[in-house]
Amino acid sequence: MKYNVITISREFGSGGRTVGRLVAEKLGIPFYDRELVNKVALETGFATEYIEDAGEYAPVKSKLAFLLSFGHTSHVNGHSASGHIPPAEYIWATQSRVIKNLAEQGPCVIVGRCADYILKDRKDALHVFIHAPKEARAERIVRLYGETDCDPMKRLDEKDKKRRIHYDYFTSRPWGLSQNYTLSLDSEIVGVEKCADIIVDLVKNNAADGIVD
């Protein structure tokens, strides 16, 4: 089997995005992260910031945000969703289509946005989950994004919870379950560079096609 598409799911602060970027660089294939958000924004008419939030928040929160937005339309680019479909579902449907189209276009790395689930039936997709202990992630987010009023451990708790709820809502699968990924790696112990090397090696040498022992 040849693997063309690599999805990277990750805990906040684990360096998963960097792993994805490195994999794309090493394989010389497109890396979809911010660009994916932009595409969904363009297709839905919502602002990129709103799309980014919708990828993390549970729909109930998105609905509230959408209702509140009637008084503050500046974050909606022009036209809105139909009004009959809750915006989170509308964004989800668009995002699913965009991700499937990207995967059709050729080899690529896609970070986040539940791409592991959306492309779960593609036989040529490798699904990766990057995680790390909370202490290591807290240290990293302060180093990269600076201090905020909010305690970094609390920030992680909130982010983790949001991603888990959002993922569970749309996929009906538990967030972070090993069985949903080809490989899951602890970036603190394995190292970001090494995580990328393991993935690249698997793609290049495309390993086994069965449990042979």
Add this chain to the structure above:
Amino acid sequence: MKYNVITISREFGSGGRTVGRLVAEKLGIPFYDRELVNKVALETGFATEYIEDAGEYAPVKSKLAFLLSFGHTSHVNGHSASGHIPPAEYIWATQSRVIKNLAEQGPCVIVGRCADYILKDRKDALHVFIHAPKEARAERIVRLYGETDCDPMKRLDEKDKKRRIHYDYFTSRPWGLSQNYTLSLDSEIVGVEKCADIIVDLVKNNAADGIVD
């Protein structure tokens, strides 16, 4: 960080035991699987078959088995548990002590028996979870263990369920969650030999000590 102890948790039929054996061979360190069961049997006085079952069955089932055993003492080696502690808990306590002692004695590979949880606080332990899609595992168990009256997919469902319930009961952690392992690998896609190589490489080159990117 130097990693001395490798725990291998695995789905039934995934080839995880073979991965563990290969890792131990390649590193030239002891491999504890059957031997671990024997040690626990020796220390508790229960038969090895009973210990093996207790490592998979949920305690409620073990309690029933224990009550039934009063009419059929042949599976108990000689002396029984105190009578005040349910046997599953007694076996668990003994098993935890045996596993901690083995890890203290030096580098080794330990397969199954919730060793990942029991050794979760050892900084020098690498925890691995091996899994594979059900179809691939079904094909493998028929190949290795032969046909039985029970449909292989049903056998897997039952085994998976038992391991999950047993693990949840004693560890209060969900079975198979990526975050509980240094790495989780799909043995069908990665391949059994390659799984072993990735683990050996991590142990030998002991990778990162933090998320550096």
